[in-house]
Amino acid sequence: MGSAASAADDINALEIHHWYRKFMKECPSGQLSLHEFKGLLGLHGMNPEATKYIEQVFSTFDMNKDGFIDFLEFIAAINLVLRGKIDQKLKWYFKLYDADGNGSIDRKELLSIITAVQAINGHQGMSPEEFTTLLFTKIDVNGDGELTLEEFIGGIEKDPDLLELISKSFDLSNVLKTIQNGRRRSMP
Incomplete structure (x- = not known):
C-alpha cells in the first residue's frame, strides 16, 4: 500500500x-x-x-x-x-507479460499478451509471432527461452527501437x- x-x-x-x-x-x-x-x-x-x-x-x-x-x-x-519513469513502466510491462506470476516471461506468455494487445489496439505492423521472436532474439541473453526482469529491463533499455515499439504497444x-x-x- x-x-x-x-x-x-x-x-x-x-x-x-x-x-x-x-x-x-x-x-x-x-x-x-x-x-x-x-x-x-x-x-x-x-x-x-x-x-x-x-x-x-x-x-x-x-x-x-x-x-x-x-x-x-x-x-x-x-x-x-x-x-512514470521508463524503468517503472518496464517493470509494469514485465508484470503484465508475466501472466502466471512466476518471475519470468516465456514465449507463450509474450505471444498471448501481444496477440491480445493487437486484438484491442489493431495490428502494429508486426505479427505477434514476429514481435515475440524479435524480443527473445534481442534480449534473451542466456538463451533459456525465458526472460527475467533483469534481462527484460536491461535489454529494452539498451535498444531504443524495442523501447519505442513496446511503449507504443502499451500506451494507456x-x-x-x-x-x-x-x-x-x-x-x-
Missing part, C-alpha cells in the same frame, strides 16, 4: 481532486470491479484474447488483489501512465482519456 501512496504524491492536489470526482462519478462505491472497468472502457463482448489482456491489465492495477481497483490504486495507475493514455471524458457510448 505504501507504493500506491508514494505514487499518489507525484500528482498535485488539484489533479487528485479532479480524478477523485471522475472516479466517484463513474464508481460511487469507491471500488471499481472488473465488470465496471470493462464497461467504463466500452470493452464488453471482446474476443477471448482481448478479454484476457483487459483482465491482466486490471489485475496489475489491483495491487492488493482484492478484486477491485480502489482510488489509491487508480491514482497510482494514472501516475504510472502519465509520469487512451484509457485515461476515456475515463476523463466519461463512459464510452455502447455501440447498438
Whole structure:
C-alpha cells in the first residue's frame, strides 16, 4: 500500500481532486470491479484474447488483489501512465507479460499478451509471432527461452527501437482519456 501512496504524491492536489470526482462519478462505491472497468472502457463482448489482456491489465492495477481497483490504486495507475519513469513502466510491462506470476516471461506468455494487445489496439505492423521472436532474439541473453526482469529491463533499455515499439504497444493514455471524458457510448 505504501507504493500506491508514494505514487499518489507525484500528482498535485488539484489533479487528485479532479480524478477523485471522475472516479466517484463513474464508481460511487469507491471500488471499481472488473465488470465496471470493462464497461467504463466500452470493452464488453471482446474476443477471448482481448478479454484476457483487459483482465491482466486490471489485475496489475489491483495491487492488493482484492478484486477491485480502489482510488489509491487508480491514482497510482494514472501516475504510472502519465509520469512514470521508463524503468517503472518496464517493470509494469514485465508484470503484465508475466501472466502466471512466476518471475519470468516465456514465449507463450509474450505471444498471448501481444496477440491480445493487437486484438484491442489493431495490428502494429508486426505479427505477434514476429514481435515475440524479435524480443527473445534481442534480449534473451542466456538463451533459456525465458526472460527475467533483469534481462527484460536491461535489454529494452539498451535498444531504443524495442523501447519505442513496446511503449507504443502499451500506451494507456487512451484509457485515461476515456475515463476523463466519461463512459464510452455502447455501440447498438
